[in-house]
Every structure is written in C-alpha cells, then in structure tokens.
Amino acid sequence: MIRELLKYANVPGAISFGGGTPDPDTFPRQELSQIAAEIVEKEYKYTLQYSVTEGDPELVKQILLLLEKIYGLHGLSAENILITVGSQQALELVGKVLIDPGDYVMVGDPEYLGALSAYRMREPQFVVVNFEEDGPDMQMVQQRIEELEESGQIRNLKFIYIVSNFQNPSGITTSVEKRKALLEIAQRYDLMIVEDDPYGVLRFEGEHLPSIMKLGGIERVILLNTFSKILCPGLRIGIVVADKPIIRKLVLAKQGTDLCSPSLTMRLAARYLERYDVLQQIKPSIELYRQKKEAMIKALEKNFGDIKGAKWTNPDGGLFIWFTLPELYNTMEMFEFAEKNKVFYIPGEAFRPNDQPSSSMRMSFCLPPIEKIYEGVERLRDAFEKYRASKGL
Numbered sequence: 001m002i003r004e005l006l007k008y009a010n011v012p013g014a015i016s017f018g019g020g021t022p023d024p025d026t027f028p029r030q031e032l033s034q035i036a037a038e039i040v041e042k043e044y045k046y047t048l049q050y051s052v053t054e055g056d057p058e059l060v061k062q063i064l065l066l067l068e069k070i071y072g073l074h075g076l077s078a079e080n081i082l083i084t085v086g087s088q089q090a091l092e093l094v095g096k097v098l099i100d101p102g103d104y105v106m107v108g109d110p111e112y113l114g115a116l117s118a119y120r121m122r123e124p125q126f127v128v129v130n131f132e133e134d135g136p137d138m139q140m141v142q143q144r145i146e147e148l149e150e151s152g153q154i155r156n157l158k159f160i161y162i163v164s165n166f167q168n169p170s171g172i173t174t175s176v177e178k179r180k181a182l183l184e185i186a187q188r189y190d191l192m193i194v195e196d197d198p199y200g201v202l203r204f205e206g207e208h209l210p211s212i213m214k215l216g217g218i219e220r221v222i223l224l225n226t227f228s229k230i231l232c233p234g235l236r237i238g239i240v241v242a243d244k245p246i247i248r249k250l251v252l253a254k255q256g257t258d259l260c261s262p263s264l265t266m267r268l269a270a271r272y273l274e275r276y277d278v279l280q281q282i283k284p285s286i287e288l289y290r291q292k293k294e295a296m297i298k299a300l301e302k303n304f305g306d307i308k309g310a311k312w313t314n315p316d317g318g319l320f321i322w323f324t325l326p327e328l329y330n331t332m333e334m335f336e337f338a339e340k341n342k343v344f345y346i347p348g349e350a351f352r353p354n355d356q357p358s359s360s361m362r363m364s365f366c367l368p369p370i371e372k373i374y375e376g377v378e379r380l381r382d383a384f385e386k387y388r389a390s391k392g393l
C-alpha cells in the first residue's frame with residue numbers, strides 16, 4: 001500500500017513526508033568508501049567469501065562494545081548476538097521461531113507496519129492495544145491478557161512487541177513506568193517482550209531512558225537494533241540481542257533463509273566502528289533532525305493550530321510525527337487531495353493492525369529541507385481545505 005501511495009512522491013516539485021529513510025547527506029560516504037577499498041583489497045579472503053551465520057566476529061566484538069555504550073548492557077558475549085540483514089530480517093526470524101499459526105502476538109495501535117507484515121507470514125492473531133502519549137494503554141494490556149487467560153489461550157500469547165523509543169509511526173516513547181509495568185506482566189504470565197529500538201540513539205532532547213532489556217534482563221527480552229539509522233541503511237545490518245538458546249534457534253532459522261549476512265558490509269561496518277566513534281559522528285545528524293522536527297511542529301501550529309480537534313505528537317527524537325485530524329476526517333480519503341498538491345504522507349490506516357480507517361497520518365521530517373517542510377505543511381492545509389469542502393464539513 002505504501003509503495004502504491006508513494007509512487008508519485010518523487011515527481012518534480014513534490015514534497016514527501018512519506019518515506020522514513022534517513023537523509024543521505026548524513027551518511028559518512030568518504031570514510032566508508034576508503035574503508036571499502038581497503039577491505040576488498042586487503043581482507044578479500046574474508047570480505048569476498050561466505051561468513052558464518054552468526055555474523056562477522058570482528059563486527060560482533062564492536063557491537064558488544066556499542067551495546068555497552070548505548071544501553072549499559074554488560075556481561076554479554078558473542079553467543080548473545082546475531083547479525084541479520086537489517087532488523088527487518090530479525091523481525092521475520094523472530095516470527096519464524098516464536099510464532100505458530102493461530103498464536104497470539106500483542107502489538108500496538110498504531111504499529112510499525114514492517115513488523116506486522118513480517119509476523120503476518122506466520123498467521124498469528126494480533127492482540128491490539130492502543131498507544132497513549134506515554135506508551136501502551138496498560139489497562140487495555142491487562143484486560144486483553146485477562147481475556148486470554150479466561151479463555152485458556154494465554155499460553156499461546158507468544159510475545160509483546162514494542163518499539164520503545166520514538167515509535168514508528170507515532171514518535172511515542174514508552175515511559176519508564178510503563179516499561180516496568182510491561183515487564184511485571186511479562187514476568188507474571190511468563191511472556192517474552194520483543195523490544196525493537198532503531199531510533200533510541202536519535203534523541204535530540206531529554207534523558208535517555210533505560211531499555212526494557214536493561215530493566216528486565218536477557219531472559220525476558222529480545223532486543224533488536226539496526227545500523228540503518230545511526231550509520232546507513234544500505235549496509236543492511238541488524239542486530240539481535242537475546243539469551244543464548246534463543247540466538248541458537250534464530251541462527252538455525254537464518255541458515256535456512258540466507259546462510260549468512262553479506263561479509264563485505266559486515267566487515268565494512270566493523271572497521272568503521274573500530275576507527276570512528278559512531279555515537280559522536282551522528283551528533284550533527286541528530287541536530288539536523290532536531291531542527292527539522294522543530295520546523296515541522298512550527299508549521300503544524302501555524303497551519304493547523306486553528307482546527308479544533310487536530311493534534312500532533314512532539315517527539316524528543318526519531319524521525320516521525322503522528323498528526324491526527326478531527327475524528328470525522330479520513331486521511332486515506334484526503335490523500336488524493338494531497339497528491340494533487342504534490343505533498344505526500346502515509347495515512348494512519350497503513351499502521352493499524354486491523355486495517356480500520358484512521359484520521360491520523362505519519363509525517364516524516366527527515367528528508368525534506370527545512371524550507372520545504374514549511375511549504376509542504378502549507379500545501380497540506382490547502383489539501384485539507386479542499387477535502388473538507390468536498391465532504392461538506
């Protein structure tokens with residue numbers, strides 16, 4: 001659906017808030033091209049050969065150091081790590097290993113679409129809980145779990161999936177209280193939590209929050225991360241951190257999928273991490289995203305501040321704002337008006353696990369330059385007016 005919707009997002013003059021891809025100008029292309037030349041020449045016996053399924057041992061070493069820095073996770077060893085082809089593959093493998101057809105998986109509304117499609121291949125039933133400003137609606141979580149317990153199905157609830165920081169699509173971060181509450185529930189009902197965290201490092205304001213894995217330990221939590229947002233997505237490097245028996249199962253599943261991740265990009269990332277402090281290197285990009293987010297918030301205030309019932313999230317990091325129109329509006333219907341104005345977004349419906357209509361949209365601020373952000377939101381207001389008139393509202 002997204003591919004279809006964004007087909008014309010690249011036409012000349014278009015402004016797209018649709019795609020969630022990082023700004024290519026933030027990629028360290030000189031550093032990477034130099035390392036790439038070196039490792040093809042000097043390390044060809046590794047880089048041009050098959051690797052092991054678990055991932056490049058040199059990269060695993062660097063990842064263990066990085067996990068300590070980002071999350072304060074100590075005491076992990078190589079057996080707790082699997083390197084995947086992007087964290088998208090990790091989602092698919094988690095589905096393969098943990099879900100049997102008919103099982104239950106708890107997800108948010110809205111939720112990261114790629115996770116929903118990865119899991120759907122395993123034919124689960126989604127147990128859906130609303131997202132509030134500070135994470136999942138915990139009353140709803142409890143209620144859904146009690147329902148499963150009463151119907152004798154709780155054993156088939158395989159895990160709770162959550163993007164803990166600056167969720168895609170809503171930009172919402174789950175509070176520490178809710179992280180702890182989720183862990184308590186996971187403990188009580190013997191559930192796993194799959195914590196997906198591609199955006200946590202992209203925090204431009206406020207304090208980093210402890211990850212669910214840090215709070216709950218490796219026995220309860222499978223943590224997914226990726227280099228897509230902190231380095232570049234083209235490397236296609238994802239990371240799974242989990243208890244050893246789970247990693248072993250995931251390794252078997254990955255063997256059946258692709259034998260191993262590409263040796264060349266794994267070694268490229270390893271040597272990059274050895275030479276540069278990636279967390280320092282991305283600071284200018286984070287500052288750029290902060291400015292772009294501010295621009296989008298200002299533009300929304302200016303153009304939609306007068307619309308009663310219109311609201312938007314104001315995230316402290318990540319790449320997305322969740323913009324909600326008053327209830328009577330449907331952002332899928334409005335899309336054709338936006339398209340005519342050459343401004344693009346992703347209708348909220350795409351992120352609803354049960355495909356219901358939505359008055360929200362995902363607005364990504366990472367790609368357009370700041371002046372285009374202002375212009376794009378103005379075009380959106382104009383599209384909204386035309387849509388409103390067409391509905392007679």
Ligand code: PMP
Nearest residue numbers: 086087088112163168226228238
């Ligand atoms: N999880 C979430 C929440 C995402 O937003 C994305 C990508 N946008 C992914 C996983 C997958 O990313 P990748 O495969 O590039 O690591």
